[in-house]
Amino acid sequence: MGRVQPRYIEIQQHLKAQIQSGAWPANHRIPPEEQLARDFGVSRMTANKAIRDLVQQGFLVRQSGVGTFVTDLKAESSLIEVHNIADEVRARGHAYACDVLASEALDADDEVASRLGVRLGAQVFHTLIVHRENGVPIQLEDRFVNPRWVPGYLDTDFARHTPNEVLVAACPISDVEHVVEAVLVDATTARHLDIDTARPCLSLTRRTWSGDHLVSYARLIHPGERYKLRSSVHRHSA
Template identity: 35%
Template sequence: MTETRLDAVKLDGAGPVYDQIRRAIRDLVVSGEWQPGTSVPPEHALMEQLGASRMTVHRALVQLAREGLIIRRRRSGTVVATPPASHAMLDILSIPEEVRQLGQAYAYEVLARTDGRPSPEVAELFGLKRSDKVAHLLVVHRADGKPHVLEERVIHVAGVTGLSDEDFAGTPPGDWLLQHSLWSQAEHAISAIGAGEEQAALLDIAVGEPCLLVERRTWNQLQPVTAVRLLYPGFRHRFVGRFGPYGAA
């Protein structure tokens, strides 16, 4: 098991101390400086190094565990968690990368965002409880200036830190989530539907035009992270996966 340098945990002085500790350790994990399996310093060592109380350090580590970044074991100590693997058609796709692989220029626009409790229509569409707190976004992604895919997404506030401060001006929501959250389970479905009036206008296609609808939900342990509906004009897209008898190839 790899040991960590305690002095690598540096506080930035912004906000509550427990959140500074959480961010400092999180940045070390996300940046790759602390690799999966790395031993996280024990609470007493962090207390002494950072001048923080046991309760403050404990709160930071509990939150990191909830985010899936670390695993806490009573006897063997705390270690950096191993990110889950993804496979073939179940990949969590980066739409910008998808467009670039086509040799086209990528652009996107956040058309709408609502934070708070979902409307009855959004709750029904995504299977949410009315008490859930989410960010609801509508985004159009373009390839060479033409609509590539229409994204409608909800992000659970409780499952993603830093969401309230992010405006997605520089990074589309899907890629931002890949960089700032972890997932341990995903549900993925593809179906065919006709474009509705609003969808057709945003995708620059005829009403009723056949589309591919990709629906995906992700969780981190039992905590829901996000649910998204990606609507692709059917005549412009197809999904291809290569696999063998033992899985993806």
């Protein structure tokens, strides 16, 4: 005899289906606990647990005295810390996948040489990867790596391991520089991200160091409506 599914899970599945189908968009107020309890024939405590769990998972947000609302489900990444995008996607309970568009050695042009701190024409490693969440492109990662510090970079199967995983394993990150700007992208980039060229995007330029070594320079492009960046600073009393 099969195990009976808890009733609060049934309520959660109903609420998530409404959210993920688009029937309940961001900022939509969901039915109150009392109504959900009546609709599903359960106690208010059971309805409360269903909602509380979805709040913890980031699907809902409570506003005291007002109600419970659907959150903006844009993918979110820390602006200060450097995380593995695959781990971020999976932590949200979603499926991660990627398209590896390029994995190659190139001669550094003026921009790359300047950004990566190498001589003009020096050989650098280059990868171009589209990262997907539930099949939808959320980031185009255009990365250049100094081969001196990560000589085995291009030996990686990037369908299984992200550049972040490889770099952190080879050269633990000690310092990060970020520059964020709003941009419109060219037709090729728009095609990779499955958007049109009129759609605003976020561009995050990132350089990473390991000790005194400048290891990597990357430009990360995110469709604006699918992604947000978060920064948290904790101040300590003197």
